[in-house]
Amino acid sequence: MREDHMKAVKEIIASVVKNNINLVAENWPEQFILATDQPAQLAKVFVMLPRKTGKLPVAINDDQQEILHTAGFGYIGNWTIDRLSRVWLLSTLNSEDKDTFYSTVDRLFPAAEINEAVALYSALPFLAHPEIWVKRCAEGIRSNIGSVLEAIMENNPYPSGNLDEAAWNQLVLKAFFTEKNISSIIGLDQRANPDLALTLIDYAKERWAAGRKVNPQLWRLVGKFINAKIFETLKVGLQHYDQIEQRAIALAISESGYQPAKDYINTFPELKLALADGSLNWNSF
Amino acid sequence: MCCSSSIQRDKAMMGAPEAFDINAVKGMKFFDPHVHMTSRTTDDYQAMADAGVVALIEPAFWLGQPRTGLDSFRDYYSSLIGWERFRSSQFGIKHYCTIGLNSREANNESLAEQVMEILPLFVYKEGVVGIGEIGFDDQTAAEEKYYRLQLELAKEAGLPVQVHTPHRDKKKGTQRSMDIALEHGLDPYSVIIDHNNEETVKEVLDRGFWAAFTIYPFTKMGNERMVEIVKQYGAERIMVNSAADWGISDPLAVPKTASLMKMRGLSDQDIELVTYRNAITAFAQSGQLNETDFNAQIDLTGKFEGNTILRGGQQPKTDKSSIIIS
Numbered sequence: 001m002r003e004d005h006m007k008a009v010k011e012i013i014a015s016v017v018k019n020n021i022n023l024v025a026e027n028w029p030e031q032f033i034l035a036t037d038q039p040a041q042l043a044k045v046f047v048m049l050p051r052k053t054g055k056l057p058v059a060i061n062d063d064q065q066e067i068l069h070t071a072g073f074g075y076i077g078n079w080t081i082d083r084l085s086r087v088w089l090l091s092t093l094n095s096e097d098k099d100t101f102y103s104t105v106d107r108l109f110p111a112a113e114i115n116e117a118v119a120l121y122s123a124l125p126f127l128a129h130p131e132i133w134v135k136r137c138a139e140g141i142r143s144n145i146g147s148v149l150e151a152i153m154e155n156n157p158y159p160s161g162n163l164d165e166a167a168w169n170q171l172v173l174k175a176f177f178t179e180k181n182i183s184s185i186i187g188l189d190q191r192a193n194p195d196l197a198l199t200l201i202d203y204a205k206e207r208w209a210a211g212r213k214v215n216p217q218l219w220r221l222v223g224k225f226i227n228a229k230i231f232e233t234l235k236v237g238l239q240h241y242d243q244i245e246q247r248a249i250a251l252a253i254s255e256s257g258y259q260p261a262k263d264y265i266n267t268f269p270e271l272k273l274a275l276a277d278g279s280l281n282w283n284s285f
Numbered sequence: 286m287c288c289s290s291s292i293q294r295d296k297a298m299m300g301a302p303e304a305f306d307i308n309a310v311k312g313m314k315f316f317d318p319h320v321h322m323t324s325r326t327t328d329d330y331q332a333m334a335d336a337g338v339v340a341l342i343e344p345a346f347w348l349g350q351p352r353t354g355l356d357s358f359r360d361y362y363s364s365l366i367g368w369e370r371f372r373s374s375q376f377g378i379k380h381y382c383t384i385g386l387n388s389r390e391a392n393n394e395s396l397a398e399q400v401m402e403i404l405p406l407f408v409y410k411e412g413v414v415g416i417g418e419i420g421f422d423d424q425t426a427a428e429e430k431y432y433r434l435q436l437e438l439a440k441e442a443g444l445p446v447q448v449h450t451p452h453r454d455k456k457k458g459t460q461r462s463m464d465i466a467l468e469h470g471l472d473p474y475s476v477i478i479d480h481n482n483e484e485t486v487k488e489v490l491d492r493g494f495w496a497a498f499t500i501y502p503f504t505k506m507g508n509e510r511m512v513e514i515v516k517q518y519g520a521e522r523i524m525v526n527s528a529a530d531w532g533i534s535d536p537l538a539v540p541k542t543a544s545l546m547k548m549r550g551l552s553d554q555d556i557e558l559v560t561y562r563n564a565i566t567a568f569a570q571s572g573q574l575n576e577t578d579f580n581a582q583i584d585l586t587g588k589f590e591g592n593t594i595l596r597g598g599q600q601p602k603t604d605k606s607s608i609i610i611s
Contacts, residue, residue: 110353142389142423144349170423173453199454202484206455209483210510 005071010091010126012064013076017088020081021053028052029085033092039104046089046108047116050082058084072186075155079122086119087126095128102132109136114145121151124158131162138167141174153180160187169196172221176203182217183282189220197225201233208236216248216285223252231261238268244285246271251280305537307336309544313557314579317341317539318564319418319447319479319499319526322380323361323369328605329529329536330376336540339579340379342568343369344418344447347387349531355399358386362407370412379579381568383417383447384408391431392423401434408442414571415439417447418479421458424451429465436469444571445475447497450485452504459485463492477567480528482506486514490522495567499528500538508542512549520558524567 017029029052032038032045060068060077068074076084095101105120105127112120121140124133137159140152152159153175159168168191175182182188200221204214214237222230237249250271253261266272274280315338322330322343333341343365352358365382373380384407386400408416416439421428439446446466451458459478466476473493481489481496482505489496498514499505511525527538535541543560547553568574 110351138423139351139392142351142392166423166425170453177453199457202454202456206482206484210507 009071009073013088016060017085020058042104049085053081053085055080055082083119087123090123091126117148118151134162141171154184157186160191192221194225197222216244219248219252220282223255226256226258226261305541309547313337314339315539316561316564317527319528321530324531333536334376336537342381344383345385347389358400366410381412381414383415384413385416385419386431388420388422388428391428394427397431414568414573415445415447418449420449420462421451448478450480456484495522498525500542501528501534508545512546520555523559524564
């Protein structure tokens, strides 16, 4: 994320928050920002914010939406005002003293109810000292609560920018398991790696053995790493009846550098045709 | 829970359900070696007793969200050997448990250290039939550390180990769990590898471990698949459980699976092994489980039929269809 983009996004968030809450409410968080004892007050202010802001979807003008969209934060327009206000509140905290900043925000996590947790994880990309939140983010992926997982996994640039490979792979794998919107995972293709590909292939085999379908998006993380061994599994998938899976595997193979697999695809006239006319891409699944 | 969007679709795929006919397994006894009764109601206990479940094991696990302090762990372990055991006894079901630090919460290392310190206070208690459920979830370094430490504890205490295998990256996680157990010198015959599926079962059996299967809707095994597995691999060292908990799960998974096995032509002997006997053999190695302690002498399937006579300290059965609660 470019610095100037981030600054513009934060400015828009501030102005959207201002436009969406009434004057009494507005005065309240602003007093907090000026307060000298922020750490002592944060828990209360953070928790009680929805009482002041309400929970309506945010109203946002086209210009603002355009800028957010360009910076990759267009989804913020779908948030409710309490969520946005909480994220904004956290993004404005004084972070000069890193330890104080960390302990002030960190202690909100273990006591968070669901909406608070959603806001906390949504705020990760906007928090100062990104490196100190890695553990919290990895912990969040262990949650079993759908909306919390969505806040971390979908449209959130923090994980791909900060998590180590093991935690990242866990996020992607869990997103498949919990049926999140895979194409909303930011950095999905950039952070593809061989370990993840092998794990996903095991997962696909397990699904097949159980007579279940495989999410076609899985194969986009496999394409780059196709070798002789992986190719054997792909052949099994290609021989399945499921046309969507077949097409996804074909598309993954077309993105690989493994010639025997490419030659094999050419023996399926329908798949060859679909690849040739260029209509097949990852957004088509 | 986390995957609600799939439930309706999966239901649609599975078609109209066939009714569970208890008569198919009437008179049979069942042992559910993995069920989290703390999360279940008295209705569940009653239904389990009615269906022939005479004993169960409640493994220590997490509560759906991470605990933040040591006292929560202490109270939880204490409830497994206290209140929950009593609650179960009211329905004539013998309650055992396994005690351990689960893999998910092993990732909170500062708390995990403290939990390890109190585990010896619990693992030697009467009726604690193993260390469990422990193993891998995300397969992190912290999970491995506490898995290894608890394997050592199991050796020291002479207890079987109930190993939770991960939902994600299951095959590798299962292999790694077995490798590490062997590395620590455990006899595979004292290790129950749980939550198996078609992809893991062969290696688990080949290496001499017990293979447990969790019959759990949507995310784990279905019981039709289970029938096929017993047909293919036989009944030796295989057991089924419900792992019923706070998620959408079924505390009658064991009797239902027995019933389906019966309908699909498996022998009574094989059914008895996988739904009763094998689990007892495996966990009785703890010296803390004795079949003669089960309250199984009374005929559980028949005891409330047509009358309201209560026996053996049983809870009175309420009529759920009545609007009057008296």
